Amino acid sequence: MTAPQTWQLVALNNPGPLWFSLLVVIALGALLWTWRSLDPGMPLRIRLLIAALRTLVLGLAIVLLLQPALRRRQTVPQPGNLAVLIDISPSMREAGSPPRLERALSLLAQHRDALAAQHPQYFLFHTDTTPVPQPPAPADIPPPKDGTDIAQAIAQATADPDITAILLLSDGADTTGTAPEHIAKTARVPVNTLLLAHDDAKADIAIARVRVDPFAFTRTPTPVQVELTSQGFQGAQTSVSLLEDGVVLQTRDVAFEDGRARAEFSVFPPKPGPWVLTAQVPVSPDDTRPDNNTQHIAIQVVRDRYRVLHLSGLPSWDQRFLRDAFTAWPRVDLVSFYVLRNRLQATSQGTSGLSLIPFPTRELFEQHLHEFDVLFFHDFDPQEVGIDTWMPQIKQFVQHGGALVVLGGPNGLNAPALVSSAFADVLPLQMPPADAPPEQLFDARPFRPAPTPAAKHHPLTRPGLQRGGIWHTAPTLEGIAMAQGTHPEAQVLLAHPFVRTSDGPAPLLAVLSVERGRTMMLATDSLWLTRFAIPMDGGPAGAFADFWKNAVAWLTQDPEMNPLQLSVAPDSPSDDHAVAISVSLRNAQWQPDPRAPLTIDIAWRDDAQEPQQQQLSAHTDNNGQLSMRWLPQASGPHEIAVSAANGRSNTTRFISELGMVERQHRSPRPAFLQRLAERTGGIAFDDDLNVDRLAQYNRSGVRDQITDVPLWSHPALFAAFFLLLLLEWHLRRRNGID
């Protein structure tokens, strides 16, 4: 093939426009001087001839000074330097039959000699790129990281300016989300692609993506969309389930259309913190890739507002000032139902002119109970409004993470529905039945509550005791509903100073953890005195609200209430999926606990779903902090529990994405490679390599060749120059001119 060439007249000695102009002016001046020096009496013909000869001499002198030449520009082929990029990411190693990587290495071995003419330089890449002298044997390929980054592989290969073209062997399953058009803009050489996508295993139902906001609010409907893909199944139907801790929350049946299906769920995050859900599709016998039938998602649940349902059995100052505290607290979303007249009054007086509404029992307890964080029974007898039949649902509400507060006098605490054995086991205090002798029900004498030893450390009462809260300001309360026993696992925080039961001082404030929820009982309805009567006499006005804020925070298991704070930063594929664990520990005085020993237990399930566990030991630093990295060994949900020697503990969960990135990007992407080749002027090969065609289209292997042919140095020019001078001299002599 003849290389194309072009010719161009150039000046080898280009003085620049200024000097050139000056030369022309000088030449014109010399001409004018010549003309004026000639005798006007001479024949005009002779004068014109001499002037013409002088003009030619001066013009020829200028041409000789510029040194004109003819420049020949010729594009000639150059030997190419080909960068061969071999994708060794997990999708290349694990997918396909035989694996795609084996096919790639086989093709390279087959065309090794032909490629040698293009001076190949080999690179292995996944998320990083490593140059290698030769294509390695499959057994010698190092373990890849979790991901495929084609853009960085091309950038690294073309950092060498001698590289003139790229041959990319890949399945196109890039995990970075970079568009091929974007890669093409930065690639300075043609990228020739070789697609490796001939998988034998086709039949597959997969969870392609789970769409959910990474943040959600407690007890707020949170949509979850699970997108499925299907190949190799005709008209398949399946079901999708959402699970929490292996327990199915919801299931949807879906049918595939054009190989795609979508299941939509609405879930209610129960409490703040990481919430791990699992989307799962049953594995059919024909499904060749069961590993993509499960996907875990972690939702960071935050609390927007505490949702409080306040049920009061009678209008009272205690109810009024509790309502005051809640309505003045912007973080509380309050719904109230107060019994404004009792059943006897309702029966005897009719309904004329009243603004009362029916108690929406079914709506509340069947449809909306799970939307609340805390349920208050305030001097409330469930039987009075007919919700005693819903006590199992209320018990379940607590067991599933809700909170229940029972407070007041015997009007509510001794209600049959609350003292029944079916419900009493979720309450911290066991109250006598309402028909017990009055002296066993209530003691009306004023008293000053006595904090128990547990109160000094319990997060519910500790702040009040430390900051001069309602228990320190020595309020005098009136009347205590007497318990006949305490739940074995309950903690009594405040007690009566002199009234005793068979177990000891009559408990006033007690709390209990019930499965995932919490309950609290306060055996008086005179606490409002600390909100109004005591402040009227100079006591602190905010202690009452502070107590209830603290109580609601503890009851709802606000993570900030735990003196052992634990957080786990999401793992990053670029950092070997290392998990950053941070611990902050406070002591009983709520001060940073330095040099405290910690035990860290991490539990997960391996790929075979066998439970695994690892225990680590560590110490907090001088600031009561611990920061450490941990490398997961499997993907999926992990539970991490940290316990301190002082009894504090905390638990959280995280999902390791180890291997998940590639697992979700296993499908080959022919279009990706096709577009990349087109945009860069390369060739897109499909499962085979034509080296001759690659060399033919390797258009970057060319170089411009320039040759200058001088014109000014030709002897004829010099001869003409002197001939003209001689001719002018001859004319001047002949006509008698000096």
Next chain:
Amino acid sequence: MNHPTHASLSRRHFLSALGATALLTCAPTRLWSSSAATHLRLAQLIYSDGNWQPRPTALRRLAWELHKRTAVPVELEPVSTTPTTAGLGRNPLLFMLGDRPFAPFPKAHLDRLRRYLRLGGTLIIDPAHTVDGDPTGFRAHAHNLAAELLPDAASTPIQAEHVIFRSFYRLTRPTGRIRGPETLTGWPLGDRMAIISTDHDLAGALARDNLGNWEFPVEPGGDRQRENAFRLGINLVMYALCLDYKNEQPHLRFPQSPAP
């Protein structure tokens, strides 16, 4: 139908009054087995240089009606208190009655009442339209007192749409012994009315002697007017106890639903 007065007592009304008296006598002053702190006590403000007790029986009658008609645990015997009485903090609801001008409150009284209101107390002002009194003068002094107690709060008419008129009974306007204006007057503090003033001689409609006779005729008259006065009294107490509870969304969704 005209209501009987103490001047014309029929046998039927005498017997009913006797029955009511018997009930009052037999009824315990505290009908719930709980502490005194649980119970609502209607308290009346004592002040000097005026007539602080123009309707001595009215609050007792209101307490009885509260006990009879509502679930409010109530002390049947009202109490009287000065602004500086130590037990004022036990009574977050305070009635101020009068039928003539009164002397300005000393600063100590003003400070204590101001703290009372800011902590959550409610003051109800009710001018008594007595024969020999000056209810207009009392009202003017009482409103000046309200302005002194809550200098940042401008008095505002309380229209029929306010939750006070739905706190227990559904009312279309305030009514007392006299028909009076269409609105109440309030001094807001935050989201609530801390001071509420009637101009309807509410206590006059409630007052009843020990024999069960209404002490004062209602004008223009009728059982419905006196009943509405009781309903207003109960609504005011319910408002002090429940505030804007009836403004919560579930109640607004059932505006016409009857009570259970």
